[in-house]
Amino acid sequence: MEGTAEPVVYQKLLLWEPSLESEEEEEEEEEETSEALVSNPWRPQDFSGNKAGGLPGTWARLVAALLLLAVGCSLALRQLQHQGSPTGSLGSAAPPPGGHSHGPGVYHHGAIISPTDTCSHLGRELLVAGGNVVDAGVGAALCLAVVHPHATGLGAMFWGLFHNSSSGNSTALTSGPAQTLAPGLALPAALPTLHLLHAHFGRLPWPRLLVGPTMLAQEGFLVDTPLARALAARGTEGLCPLLCHPDGTPLGAGARATNPQLAAVLHRAALAPTSDLAGDALLSLLARDLGVEVPSAGPRPTLEPAQQLPMAQGILFTTPSPSAGPELLALLEAALRSGAPSPDPCPPVLQTAMSPESSTLATVDSSGSVLLLTSSLNGSFGSAYLSPGTGVLLSNMTAKSTATAWACPLILRGSLDDTEANVLGLVASGTPEMARVMTHTILSHLAEPQTQAQHQHQGQQEPTVQPSTCGQGTLLQVAAYAEHAHVSSVPHGCCPYQGI
Numbered sequence: 001m002e003g004t005a006e007p008v009v010y011q012k013l014l015l016w017e018p019s020l021e022s023e024e025e026e027e028e029e030e031e032e033t034s035e036a037l038v039s040n041p042w043r044p045q046d047f048s049g050n051k052a053g054g055l056p057g058t059w060a061r062l063v064a065a066l067l068l069l070a071v072g073c074s075l076a077l078r079q080l081q082h083q084g085s086p087t088g089s090l091g092s093a094a095p096p097p098g099g100h101s102h103g104p105g106v107y108h109h110g111a112i113i114s115p116t117d118t119c120s121h122l123g124r125e126l127l128v129a130g131g132n133v134v135d136a137g138v139g140a141a142l143c144l145a146v147v148h149p150h151a152t153g154l155g156a157m158f159w160g161l162f163h164n165s166s167s168g169n170s171t172a173l174t175s176g177p178a179q180t181l182a183p184g185l186a187l188p189a190a191l192p193t194l195h196l197l198h199a200h201f202g203r204l205p206w207p208r209l210l211v212g213p214t215m216l217a218q219e220g221f222l223v224d225t226p227l228a229r230a231l232a233a234r235g236t237e238g239l240c241p242l243l244c245h246p247d248g249t250p251l252g253a254g255a256r257a258t259n260p261q262l263a264a265v266l267h268r269a270a271l272a273p274t275s276d277l278a279g280d281a282l283l284s285l286l287a288r289d290l291g292v293e294v295p296s297a298g299p300r301p302t303l304e305p306a307q308q309l310p311m312a313q314g315i316l317f318t319t320p321s322p323s324a325g326p327e328l329l330a331l332l333e334a335a336l337r338s339g340a341p342s343p344d345p346c347p348p349v350l351q352t353a354m355s356p357e358s359s360t361l362a363t364v365d366s367s368g369s370v371l372l373l374t375s376s377l378n379g380s381f382g383s384a385y386l387s388p389g390t391g392v393l394l395s396n397m398t399a400k401s402t403a404t405a406w407a408c409p410l411i412l413r414g415s416l417d418d419t420e421a422n423v424l425g426l427v428a429s430g431t432p433e434m435a436r437v438m439t440h441t442i443l444s445h446l447a448e449p450q451t452q453a454q455h456q457h458q459g460q461q462e463p464t465v466q467p468s469t470c471g472q473g474t475l476l477q478v479a480a481y482a483e484h485a486h487v488s489s490v491p492h493g494c495c496p497y498q499g500i
Helices: 018-031 055-084 117-128 133-147 190-201 206-219 225-234 260-270 275-290 325-337 434-446 450-459
Strands: 110-113 157-163 170-174 180-182 302-305 307-311 314-318 358-365 370-376 410-413 423-429 474-481 484-490 497-499
Touching: 110 117, 110 133, 110 474, 110 484, 117 133, 117 206, 117 358, 117 497, 133 157, 133 190, 133 206, 133 358, 133 370, 157 190, 157 314, 157 410, 157 423, 170 190, 170 314, 180 275, 190 206, 190 275, 190 302, 206 260, 260 275, 307 325, 314 325, 325 434, 358 423, 358 474, 358 484, 370 410, 370 423, 370 474, 410 434, 423 434, 484 497
Parallel strands: none
Antiparallel strands: 110 358, 110 497, 157 170, 157 370, 170 302, 307 314, 314 410, 358 370, 410 423, 423 474, 474 484
């Protein structure tokens, strides 16, 4: 907790004028106050017993001017050093005005963590602009749809979990049942799903969220290592010219890619007033590319109360079916009924299990509002069908596809009786048996000694949990406690985070 700062009183500063000197001398004679320890640089001082306004006063004014110049130069230099620092924009490198400093991943107001620095930065910009965690999360998800087409996109299915700190309620977001646009190609649902979430809980105007992603698609983005690795592993069949050199070879890390067709789709979506219309323009263009009729019924995303499991430590929230949420709660309930919560060993990785390529992100603010988003194309680059008129890669997820392996966000909120209860959010990707892995993670947290949480609360340096996961997956964690927002990941440093 930060100490309460003393009020600062600002006084008006008056430049010295000769006409004021006689009045000042009279006041000095009447009051006969003692000389101040720190002289006023705006008032000429008598250093040699002469009247103010003589030569010594001129020197005094010169000294004051030099002092002001030195202070100004010092402040300018400090600002330049702060701007030049690689962590200066993250908000945790320099001590805040309260006088205490924070370790990495700890912020006063809010934070976001995602697979790319570009999209984490975009989410932070939305927070700075006055947006909330939903604005930052939706904007970052649309950014990932541009720069990580191997894992997510406008053709992806989305699951989300939003905890509102004001109401204490948690809401689950789903893209609805998978629908088929053409054989082997799923109906895209990202735009209407994200628009629905924003329409209910966002703060900034919807078009503001699409400015950054549209610019990235139009002006270009740099291929990062995960995308380059996915391209090298899969090949470029069906992905040219978007992700290929002129000779057909895949773009490598550091190469620039553009997607002007996708930029045009995002620009149209920014003008959509409703969730249904957000995806209509995209569906029309896709149907034209494929030579099929526009479906009479589009995607049916939903917002519904999250499934929950009350427990001694608080309430667990997760997403309903079709997702791994119900399986997760069943495993946790069985473990808690068996006695003291102690984590079972990590489940063995099944050699035959194939975990769909997926993308995750998380946002949190210091009041305890949390948004977790996970999305997938059901495989690296999905169906590998790149729509020439839209620049969108479609998913090959069908009604028979299982989401158990990847859709499993989880929020733990402390007791509702505690107005300052901690909130913890976990979302993972890239590992089979997701429900069992998440069960192991949350049980590990519940088994931690309470003294550790108390020590961290006092120090305010580390997150409430030292998260762990099984296998080779990625786990994102966000938490709110002690009026601060905390973000971290496993493996450590795998996912960039930024905050304010």
